[in-house]
Amino acid sequence: MRPDTDPQIRHLHLFRDMAQAHFADLMTASYVQAFPPGLEMIRQGDPADFLHIVLEGSVELVGQWAGRECTMAVVRPVSTFILAACIRDAPYLMTARTLERTRIVLVPASDLRAMFRRDAEFAVAVINELAACYRSVVRNAKSMKLRNSRERVASYLLRQSMLAGGVPTYTLAVEKRLLASYLGMTPENLSRTLKSLEADGVKIDGARVIITDRTRLTALVQPDKLIDGPDPVADSTGSGLPLTYG
Amino acid sequence: MRPDTDPQIRHLHLFRDMAQAHFADLMTASYVQAFPPGLEMIRQGDPADFLHIVLEGSVELVGQWAGRECTMAVVRPVSTFILAACIRDAPYLMTARTLERTRIVLVPASDLRAMFRRDAEFAVAVINELAACYRSVVRNAKSMKLRNSRERVASYLLRQSMLAGGVPTYTLAVEKRLLASYLGMTPENLSRTLKSLEADGVKIDGARVIITDRTRLTALVQPDKLIDGPDPVADSTGSGLPLTYG
DNA sequence: CTGGTCATTTGATATTCGTCAAGCCCCAGG
DNA sequence: CCTGGGGCTTGACGAATATCAAATGACCAG
Incomplete structure (x- = not known):
């Protein structure tokens, strides 16, 4: 991967605390790809082969069923998405579609899964990230229902x-x-x-x-902190709609 | 904590793989409590001091806002709830109310947070649990919107x-x-x-x-696997409505 | 057994929300 | 400059859903 993109990614909470050597390993296995606007990068149901990190542009995450679809989130730089699917080695639950020309870092899911077993700090970061994402979806669900x-x-x-x-x-x-x-x-x-x-x-x-x-x-x-946030110690990424939806 | 309850908890995916000594440490710091029916064990917004594990009975998790409320899940034995709040050391997002007489194990959140730094296997288990919970809420959100x-x-x-x-x-x-x-x-x-x-x-x-x-x-x-499940390698707990909502 | 409480059901009605159709506006492409 | 497409808006209408009120039924306590 081009080394000039590393610093931006390194700043993410997810990668901030891990050993430099381990981070370098992950980045070596990854690569950057650019997508034109309106392209389906991921179709829901596909196997989760890569963690995605948005460097430039924006990505819409949509859920689909019976010919209908709904926007679940819009992801903006610099943040990750579909972390959970990668970790579970399970199919993506959402389709990802570029809204504009978008540059993405693709981190192989297998490397990711191996890494949090090697690097305890990274494991902790993943835990925190997932917990934060989880809470954000719960908030969302509350907003929808209440x-x-x-x-x-x-x-x-x-x-x-x-x-x-x-x-x-x-x-x-x-x-x-x-x-x-x-x-x-x-x-x-x-x-x-x-x-x-x-x-x-x-x-x-x-x-x-x-x-x-x-x-x-x-x-x-x-407004209610338990719906609208912010969460204490919130991981404020630059997402356009709600937040990261790792 | 009474040692006879240990085995049931030990079976949970969350605790299955950790070192016995570490598990014992957690259990020593924990205690069991029984609640009558209809009691609010947790009020949303309270600080997350304890991971809860339902041993007997059932617990309703509800979201509240502006005098309204909605049921987010019903938790049945043996499973945990509000893991994410404990990990983030953040306020509970949901109120927990017993539906019947219920026995609960209370695991101090601070011990929990310390433990996944000591025990790598436990960290991995927490990661898997959170990822599974996250995906389940996303499914739910899809169902609600689609x-x-x-x-x-x-x-x-x-x-x-x-x-x-x-x-x-x-x-x-x-x-x-x-x-x-x-x-x-x-x-x-x-x-x-x-x-x-x-x-x-x-x-x-x-x-x-x-x-x-x-x-x-x-x-x-x-039916759609990406909404209704099951997730491959699903952590099938005995939840009455949907699932665990750790 | 009996009264009371609460969940459930049913009907009538009101409100919210989606659908359909048309028109407007903006902007890219010819 | 014109033209076409897509997003946005507006109005009319219909379907979905909530609300209110009342009746029924189940269960528990006395």
Whole structure:
């Protein structure tokens, strides 16, 4: 693998604490690949041969069933995805599709599995990563089951503002079509909901989000650390929708 | 801790492979406690001080928000729960409430965190457990987002039949009220849905489920290994609703 | 046996949400 | 410049689901 990409990856919590020699071993076995936009890199059900690390671009993770599909996450640099499938040596549960031109590091799953037996620090890092991912999906499930679509949209908008540092205005990181699917609704419904939220303190102008009355919006959302995070010691990666979904 | 409970716990994948001396250390630091029915053992948001292991009885894990709540899982013997919170040393994401008289082993989270640094086999077991739990929640999220309530009910009924060995008739392991919440619907709706499913090959008589036309039901459900499982090398514990939710 | 509590069922109704169809807007490609 | 496609929006409609209310049934305690 090209050594210039190493430092970015080395910074990830997953790889930060392992022995340099071990990290080098993993990187030697890995390689970088570039994908054009809209390409299915992984189809759900495929055997999990590689841990994927997004270097540039963005990747959509989608679940599919009976001809339907839903966006489960959007992964942005620099973060990993489908760690769990690699570890279990089990089929991918989600399809991965590039949203734009994307560079990916592919780490052979077998090397990965061998490595956390060799390097105790790495094992601990994997444990922490999986636990964090797990908790994030549980949060997500809670949000889906406890909130209606309006509340989900509002909480999403407020949360993104917080992640951006509490700014009153920002730009949506993903297409509304994807956001709708991620939030478990149709694009039409999202569009209507966004408009209706103008009465509750957020105005949407294209991809621009303007929080006009934070107090009012917060009252509607009732943000909850156990759903919206952040987790203490959160592993803040740069994911566009929610977070890493290792 | 009373030594007679050790063997059951030792059988769990989580503890099976660790050194006996280390296992004994963990058990020494742990203790057993019995809870009456309907008691909140854990409130969501509490610090995660103990890994819980159900020895007898059953425990409901519920998510709560804005005065609403939903059942996320029901845990049955012998299995663990809230592993991830213990590992992250983070607040519990779910409230745990006994459904009946329940005996629980409490393993101090700090000992647990220390242990996977001492015992590499245990670390590997934790990794596998977390990865499995993670995948199971992702499955769940897919089911919630890709299927409507009728399909979720039908797939649940068929899956339970499969888990029982493909039997044509069995008894629901949980109250319908809980099942409804777990499936993301109201009890009224579940009741109506169950009745309507008689036209598709399942008859419900009280808590009794009779599959009258498996072919028809299967056609409706379109079971999918990537949602309904089983995962290859699945860690089949004895959970009543879905699975362990460590 | 009897009263009370709670789960379940049923019906009527309201709300949410998805579907269908059309039009708009933006942008890439000719 | 024009043209076409795709994302977004809007309106009308219908289906799915929740809510409210009441009746029934199961089970437990007295």
